[in-house]
Amino acid sequence: MKKKKPEFGLLIDYEYCTGCHSCEVSCAQEYKHKVGIRGIKVFEVEQKLPDGSMYLTYFPFPTEACILCPHLTKEGLEPACVKHCMANCMKYGSVKELSKELRRKSRMVLWVP
Ligand code: SF4
Numbered sequence: 529m530k531k532k533k534p535e536f537g538l539l540i541d542y543e544y545c546t547g548c549h550s551c552e553v554s555c556a557q558e559y560k561h562k563v564g565i566r567g568i569k570v571f572e573v574e575q576k577l578p579d580g581s582m583y584l585t586y587f588p589f590p591t592e593a594c595i596l597c598p599h600l601t602k603e604g605l606e607p608a609c610v611k612h613c614m615a616n617c618m619k620y621g622s623v624k625e626l627s628k629e630l631r632r633k634s635r636m637v638l639w640v641p
């Protein structure tokens with residue numbers, strides 16, 4: 529049987545991610561995940577620039593355990609991670625709408641389950 533295309537996803541603007549890990553913590557609290565299970569994980573990448581200085585980038589990356597918080601979104605609420613991201617760099621929405629936003633700016637990723 530053909531798998532249904534996902535209709536909703538998360539748009540993550542990692543350019544503005546501060547690496548605060550609130551998304552990870554809020555997801556773990558929402559689902560009472562056991563140690564080692566995470567719905568989203570924030571990776572830190574350190575790069576050396578041509579002038580010798582170091583540059584840090586954070587990548588929030590949803591995992592296979594992310595189910596997009598249907599109990600919240602059905603009520604018109606934001607997923608826990610989106611709500612608690614103080615940098616406001618995560619957005620939940622339809623894949624169609626988020627794809628349009630993705631074209632407007634670099635350093636964003638669209639994640640669909
Ligand atoms: S959308 Fe929900 S399940 Fe997915 S990472 Fe965010 S809080 Fe966790």
Ligand code: SF4
Pocket residue numbers: 544545546547548549550551552570586588612613614615616617618
């Ligand atoms: S809560 Fe937002 S700013 Fe903090 S690590 Fe997650 S995506 Fe980045």
